[in-house]
Amino acid sequence: MTAAILRAGARTFLSVRKHRNYRLFFTGQVISNIGTWMQRVAQAWLILSLTHSAVAVGILALCQFLPFTLFSLAAGVVVDRLDAWKTVISTQITQMLLASTIAVIALAGVAQPWEVYVIAALMGLVQVLDAPSRQTLTFRMVGPLELNNAISLNSGVFNGARIFGPAIGGVLIAAAGAGVCFAVNAASYIAVILGLLLMRPSEFHAVERRERPRTLLSGLKEGLSYARNDEQIMLVLVLVAVMSTFCLNFNVLLPVLAKQTLHSGPEVFGILSAVFGVGALIGALVSANIARATMGTTVIGTAGFALSELLIAPLRSAAVIGVLLFLGGICFTTWSSNANSLIQLAAPDYLRGRLIGIYFFAFAGTGTAGGILMGWLTALGGTELGFVVAGIAGLSISAVVWLRSRAVPLVEDQPA
Incomplete structure (x- = not known):
């Protein structure tokens, strides 16, 4: 043992x-x-x-x-x-x-x-x-x-x-x-x-070097064109963008959930946030033991994350919500770390920065619009509506990406 x-x-x-x-x-x-x-x-x-x-x-x-x-x-x-x-x-x-x-x-x-x-x-x-x-x-x-x-x-x-x-x-x-x-x-x-x-620096992994793009615009076009024409990269980016827009706005939903839905104070909000963080930490340690980043693991993570949000929607028990947030945290770092790895492994050395930049736009750049959307949905129908929309959107994109990934050859079997 x-x-x-x-x-x-x-x-x-x-x-x-x-x-x-x-x-x-x-x-x-x-x-x-x-x-x-x-x-x-x-x-x-x-x-x-x-x-x-x-x-x-x-x-x-x-x-x-x-x-x-x-x-x-x-x-x-x-x-x-x-x-x-x-x-x-x-x-x-x-x-x-x-x-x-x-x-x-x-x-x-x-x-x-x-x-x-x-x-x-x-x-x-x-x-x-x-x-x-x-x-x-x-x-x-x-x-x-x-x-x-x-x-x-x-x-x-x-x-x-x-x-x-x-x-x-x-x-x-x-x-x-x-x-x-x-x-x-x-x-x-x-x-x-x-x-x-x-x-x-002598111990850094060697990477391929090419001539730098002449202008910022030409370099950006080259990166976007590569992402658009690479099936794996495009699937990961779409998956991450949808998840980030609809499912990652806890900063909007959790305070309202604690105060208005559960009728609790800031201590409950703090505990729920910490529980998600503990789950995310455990998920990261579990992911570190996975030898290869795969599309299958990524989609399992997104589906589990979305399902936890959908199940939270009708609940009024802080304890049960905490359990689901803990499980959601595990799923979160499972899909986010695997998605990041898939992008980097599929990226040629000379385009890695640009493709990671596109990834961060999908992961963090969409959060502004997502926060506004979740705020509007919460004002319209409370946290229940917000979590329902998040869960359905996440499960839907997970299913679409999974089915599409089964139909095309991917390079996910590279060692990560």
Whole structure:
């Protein structure tokens, strides 16, 4: 039994054990992601404290995520023109400086809403470039054989921080104010920057280089054309776009579910959010043990995720809803990490940044429209209508993609 557990643990953290560069990156991300989640909570709390307006908090979310809608596609072209390692170093330093700026303003007691919005928007702009660069760097660090393992571990770090970061942030806000959270986040970037600087570029996985596109537009057209003509990439992108638009708007549905449907307070909202995060963390660790990313695993994840939302719709029991959110969290990281791996494995080296940029547009860029849609549906028919629409949309696209994937040859059997 003990030997089996040790073998499972070895498989789970294969990329960490095998690749020194990824080990440095992983360690830095564990620390930095906790700081990132602390800052997200602190920003929302600071805006709410300054304005006493839920609409103002919504504007903050728009500032954070609208850059992905506007610039993800172009960012992918830029990433293909740059060195991923140097780009990630630059984006991490920039985010540290932005976190330091808002920390100084908040600690001085002179913060204004517009300043918080500007910092959030600038952070979003930097992250638009940082996200595809980190994915490209992950491929360079581990290569195709351990890619699915590394992507799953990255997701596990992010979702683990989703559990602990807000909790630590809440304690610090209560004890010393939001400014301290910003300062801690700024300091947390030191860990990831140090890890990046200690990497050995000679150990990066070799990739094919081609002549850079002459213009941003021509590079974007080349990436979109490749995605449109590759059956696997197109299926994954459509699946991710529909899931992200209809099924990932927990920031809209969960607060309303807790307050208006369950007639509970913020503590229930916090618990439900944490339960989903725990499920997502476990799902990431399970996915890290899957040797190959496959369309079948991806669709099982999306269908399970959508089914959990559909089953939540009529419920009025926080305990049962919590169980379904936990299961939904497991399914979420199962499909999201596998979808990411499938895109990267199908992408030629010279187009990887552009195709990841398109993936992030489908994954995060559609969230703005999806949030508005879910807000309207919730206002129209409560959370029950929102969850029903999300569940039906997710199950429908899962069925369509599954049937289509059975009819065409895919390259999912490549090792991930």
